[in-house]
Amino acid sequence: xxxxxxxxxxxxxxxxxxxxxxxxxxxxxxxxxxxxxxxxxxxxxxxxxxxxxxxxxxxxxxxxxxxxxxxxxxxxxxxxxxxxxxxxxxxxxxxxxxxxxxxxxxxxxxxxxxxxxxxxxxxxxxxxxxxxxxxxxxxxxxxxxxxxxxxxxxxxxxxxxxxxxxxxxxxxxxxxxxxxxxxxxxxxxxxxxxxxxxxxxxxxxxxxxxxxxxxxxxxxxxxxxxxxxxxxxxxxxxxxxxxxxxxxxxxxxxxxxxxxxxxxxxxxxxxxxxxxxxxxxxxxxxxxxxxxxxxxxxxxxxxxxxxxxxxxxxxxxxxxxxxxxxxxxxxxxxxxxxxxxxxxxxxxxxxxxxxxxxxxxxxxxxxxxxxxxxxxxxxxxxxx
Numbered sequence: 001x002x003x004x005x006x007x008x009x010x011x012x013x014x015x016x017x018x019x020x021x022x023x024x025x026x027x028x029x030x031x032x033x034x035x036x037x038x039x040x041x042x043x044x045x046x047x048x049x050x051x052x053x054x055x056x057x058x059x060x061x062x063x064x065x066x067x068x069x070x071x072x073x074x075x076x077x078x079x080x081x082x083x084x085x086x087x088x089x090x091x092x093x094x095x096x097x098x099x100x101x102x103x104x105x106x107x108x109x110x111x112x113x114x115x116x117x118x119x120x121x122x123x124x125x126x127x128x129x130x131x132x133x134x135x136x137x138x139x140x141x142x143x144x145x146x147x148x149x150x151x152x153x154x155x156x157x158x159x160x161x162x163x164x165x166x167x168x169x170x171x172x173x174x175x176x177x178x179x180x181x182x183x184x185x186x187x188x189x190x191x192x193x194x195x196x197x198x199x200x201x202x203x204x205x206x207x208x209x210x211x212x213x214x215x216x217x218x219x220x221x222x223x224x225x226x227x228x229x230x231x232x233x234x235x236x237x238x239x240x241x242x243x244x245x246x247x248x249x250x251x252x253x254x255x256x257x258x259x260x261x262x263x264x265x266x267x268x269x270x271x272x273x274x275x276x277x278x279x280x281x282x283x284x285x286x287x288x289x290x291x292x293x294x295x296x297x298x299x300x301x302x303x304x305x306x307x308x309x310x311x312x313x314x315x316x317x318x319x320x321x322x323x324x325x326x327x328x329x330x331x332x333x334x335x336x337x338x339x340x341x342x343x344x345x346x347x348x349x350x351x352x353x354x355x356x357x358x359x360x361x362x363x364x365x366x367x368x369x370x371x372x373x374x375x376x377x378x379x380x381x382x383x384x
Contacts, residue, residue, distance in 0.1 A: 001378055002032040004089035004112075006080070006103035008066050008096040010037050012045035013212070014295040015120035017271055018153070018177050018370075019095050020050055025371030027056045034087055036080070038064030038099070043243050044212055045268045059083065066098060073102060080106035091116060091378050097123035097136065101143045108146040114381040117143070118151040120177075121292035121313070122160055140166045148381055151374075153177045153293040154314025175374060177293045178367030184275045184302035186358070194280025198264045204237045205344040208281035208305070210274060210296040211288060213244030218287030218310070221333055223250065225287070227257050228337045233344045236262070241277045243268040278303045282350060283343050289330070291315055298365050301325075301357030306350050308339045324357035 005023055010016050019035070027033045033056035040046045051058045061083070063076035084092065084107055093116040094103035100117050107115045124136035144150065144167040151173060152158050158172045200206055207226070211217040230236050240263065247265070254260045269277055274296075278284075284300035286309035293314040297307045301318065307325035309315050319325040326339035343350050363369070 001091060001382065002034070002087070002089040003091045003093060003378060004034040004036065004084065004087055006036045006092065006094045006099045008038050008064060008099040009040045009042075010047040010051055011040055011042060012047060012268070012271060014177065014292070015095050015118075016047050017295070018118075018120065020047060020054065021178050021180070021367040022093075022371060022374060023051075023056055024054050025367065026375065027054065029371070029375065031375075033057070034059065034089065036061055036064075036083065036103075038062070038066065038076070043245060043247075043268070045243070045270070047271075064099060064102065068098075073098075077102045077106050077109075081109040084110035084112055090114065090382060093118065093374075095120060101139050104143040104146050114148045114378070115146060116149050116151060116377070116381070117147050118153065118175075119157050119161065119292065120153055121290060122157060124164070137164050137166065140164070144171070147171070148384075149173065149377060151175050151377070154317050156314045156317065157292060160313075173377070175370055175377070176365055177295055177298070178370030179295065179298055179302065179361075179365045181302055181362055181366050183272060184278070184299050186279060186304045190276055190279035194277055198237070198239060198280065200237050200280075203235060205233070205235045205282045206237050206239055206280055207283045207285050207340060207344075208239045208241065208278060208300075209285050209287075210241040210278065210299070211286075212242050213240070213247045213250055215246060216288065216290050217244075218289045219246065219250050221331070221336075222285060222287040223253055223257065223259070225285070225333050225336050225340070226259060226263075228333070229340045229344075230259060230262060232337070233341050236340075236344055238263045239277070239281065240265045241269050241274065242266075274299060275303060278305060281305045283308060283340060284325075285336075285340065286310070286315065286319075287336070288312065288315075294318060297325075298361050301354070301361045302365075304351075304354035304358045306343060306353035306357060308336060308343065310336075318361070320360070324353055324360055 036059045091114045092107035092112045094100040124133040284307040291313040309319045310330045321327045
């Protein structure tokens with residue numbers, strides 16, 4: 001088969017890592033693979049070099065930009081249509097909001113045999129103004145009419161998609177995000193090396209976060225939670241892995257609260273090194289306000305690090321209350337603080353939850369399993 005994947009940009013992020021793993025896996029199985037993406041800009045880092053080295057065709061479309069721009073969006077759709085007519089793929093598989101809408105309409109115009117879209121995170125969500133949510137929901141309903149199958153990375157998004165009237169349940173199926181599980185193997189030497197880099201002792205309890213530094217990841221609430229927890233548990237230290245547009249703002253807020261000396265900001269870390277940072281965590285704090293499937297939570301559990309997280313979207317499918325961590329109602333900062341302090345005080349509990357987390361994730365989220373399921377889906381669609 002010839003499968004063409006389309007994504008808006010190749011920043012360092014979950015949807016992008018997932019898409020590259022899919023392209024690499026399909027190419028290794030003998031399929032012809034093409035990846036089309038728009039320009040990759042911003043402080044979040046780039047995965048373009050990995051795409052160019054992947055052994056499949058990679059095309060950059062300058063018109064496919066992230067910002068909404070009706071003139072450029074129409075040009076992007078026309079350019080994509082021409083490229084798809086030239087390439088003649090059997091399947092077009094789109095990812096992310098902008099590429100998902102424009103790419104599916106272009107695939108329709110190019111008369112591609114089968115069109116698939118993956119929802120890595122809902123394009124309309126609670127973090128947006130109501131008019132924006134309605135506009136995206138309308139666009140998703142329109143694009144869904146030309147889609148043969150919509151894949152979600154968590155069951156929660158099936159319910160959200162059906163509730164919004166985007167499409168029927170029969171058009172949807174869950175294929176969990178895949179991880180390079182071999183990169184997330186706990187080891188004492190990895191833990192010691194990470195903690196040495198940060199200057200923390202074995203008696204310190206490190207609460208880690210891995211996310212882009214921008215508002216939808218819930219850093220405003222996280223800082224408030226950290227402030228309260230630090231006042232109760234003097235052994236707590238905090239490590240933020242990532243970078244983003246709000247970094248300076250958040251550093252200033254940490255300084256105002258007197259927390260800066262207890263927080264290490266690593267800056268941008270390439271995906272292949274995230275496991276090395278997580279190895280030093282004792283607890284993962286995940287305060288994101290909007291998710292699909294939280295890949296960093298899965299990765300932390302693979303490292304035997306228990307998680308405390310808000311109960312949004314696909315997170316409760318990974319953080320199992322009392323089994324792999326603590327799940328907290330969105331916005332309940334007091335309960336989040338309680339959960340952090342409970343885990344900080346009980347090493348045995350942390351170890352039990354972490355071991356159960358790895359056992360629950362190591363096969364379920366292996367990237368090869370994801371590719372197996374996607375390949376089977378493509379074959380079913382072509383046979384219909």
